[in-house]
C-alpha cells in the first residue's frame with residue numbers, strides 16, 4: 488500500500504487540517520500518517536484557540552515516521568511559526584523528500600491567522616524552495632507576490648513569481664475568484680488550466696486541505712503531476728458538491744470514497 492504523510496495543524500471539528508488530510512488519504516486508498524504542528528480549537532464558525540507544538544516535538548514526529556516507514560509523498564499545511572518551518576525544511580532536506588506538496592496556509596476561512604505574520608519570509612526561503620508543488624489560494628498568492636490578483640492573467644503572473652522562489656511547480660487556486668473554479672498550474676514553461684463549474688454552497692470548510700492532500704495521495708499512487716492535479720480536481724469538486732451541512736457555520740467537504748472509481752484497497 489502507498490503511504491502519505493501530512494504535516495499540518497489539527498482541526499477539532501474535523502473539516503480541515505490533519506483530519507481532512509487523513510480522510511482524503513483513506514478515501515483514495517493511501518495509508519495516512521501525521522505530524523502535528525499545532526492544535527486548533529475550531530469549529531464551522533471559527534477558531535477559538537491555537538496552541539503550537541514545540542519545533543523539537545515536530546522534528547521528533549518527523550524522525551519517528553521517516554526512520555521507520557517509507558513515505559511516498561508528503562503534504563504540508565499549517566506551519567504556524569518560523570521555528571516550525573525551519574525544522575520541517577531541514578527534515579525535508581535530511582530525508583531527501585522529492586514529492587512534497589506545500590499548501591501555503593495563512594488565514595482560516597473564518598479569518599484567524601494560522602501563520603504568524605513574521606513567518607512569511609521563512610516560508611519563502613526555507614519551505615517553498617523545497618516543494619515539488621506549492622498550492623497558494625488567491626489571497627496567499629497576493630501575500631507571497633505583493634500583487635493584486637483579479638484575472639487569470641494575474642494568476643499566471645503570480646505563478647511565475649512564485650515559481651522563481653524555487654519550487655518545481657506552482658498551482659494558483661482560483662476558488663475565490665468569480666465565475667468558474669479555475670486553477671492555474673505552472674511548471675516553469677507551460678501553463679495548464681484546471682476548470683470546473685462553481686458549486687454554490689456555503690459549505691467549503693477544508694477545501695484547500697482536501698485538494699492538496701488529494702494531490703499528495705495521487706502522487707504517492709504514482710501519477711505524474713498533471714494527472715494527479717486533474718484527478719484531485721475531480722475529487723475536490725465532488726467533495727464540495729457533497730459537502731455536509733454540519734454545524735452552524737461553514738460546513739466541511741465530504742470524503743465520499745464509495746463513489747471514487749479508482750480506490751485501491
Ligand SMILES: Nc1ncnc2c1ncn2[C@@H]1O[C@H](COP(=O)(O)OP(=O)(O)OP(=O)(O)O)[C@@H](O)[C@H]1O
Pocket residue numbers: 503592595596623624625660661662663668669670683684685686687688691692693694695696698720723724727
Ligand atoms: N464553490 C466552489 N465550487 C467549485 N470549486 C471550488 C469552489 N470553491 C473552491 N473550489 C476549488 O477547490 C479547490 C481549493 O481551492 P480554494 O481556493 O478554496 O482553497 P483554499 O482557499 O486554500 O481553501 P481553505 O480555505 O480550506 O484553505 C480549488 O480547486 C478551487 O478551484
Ligand SMILES: Cc1ncc(CO)c(N)n1
Pocket residue numbers: 495496497498503504505527529564565592594595596601693695696
Ligand atoms: C488546522 C487548519 N489547517 C488549515 C485550515 C485551512 O484554512 C484550517 N482552517 N485549519
